[in-house]
Amino acid sequence: MSNVASDKHETSVMIDCSDGVGGAHTKVLAEHLSDIFQISYINADGETLNENTGAEFVHKVRKFPKNYDLKETKSASLDGDADRVVYFMDHNNEFVCLDGDRLIVLYVTAVKKLLEGTGINPGVVTTVYANSSVVTYIQDTL
Numbered sequence: 001m002s003n004v005a006s007d008k009h010e011t012s013v014m015i016d017c018s019d020g021v022g023g024a025h026t027k028v029l030a031e032h033l034s035d036i037f038q039i040s041y042i043n044a045d046g047e048t049l050n051e052n053t054g055a056e057f058v059h060k061v062r063k064f065p066k067n068y069d070l071k072e073t074k075s076a077s078l079d080g081d082a083d084r085v086v087y088f089m090d091h092n093n094e095f096v097c098l099d100g101d102r103l104i105v106l107y108v109t110a111v112k113k114l115l116e117g118t119g120i121n122p123g124v125v126t127t128v129y130a131n132s133s134v135v136t137y138i139q140d141t142l
Contacts, residue, residue: 012038013074016065018054019043020080042067053077055084059099064088101134108138 017023023044030039043053043065050057053065058077064070065077076087087098098106104124111122124138 015041016077017044022078022082050080055079055086101131
């Protein structure tokens, strides 16, 4: 595992790069954000694309990706082509995964709170794959 490490960070995140194109970009991201986050990454060397790694594996199989250190608490997993991300963690010895529908609800809630009193009205674009309850929540929230 490669790390951008410093004792000054309170926030750290581990990114599973699925041995795909996201690995190189994650390494650059880790360098640029090193003052804010401690970013560690696994499966970033292009060994075997999507083999027991990646967002789809983590989401559908409901398991941690290979090379995952269970001591990490804030974790994300990219697909091999880096067009999908899920967040996951070990919470009280239970696997928890936040997929797109859950993430958009969190993002909408956070953005709305950040924009309160500014007069800015955010918009959200979803796909036909979005859960209808999520779409209703977004419409009711914004």
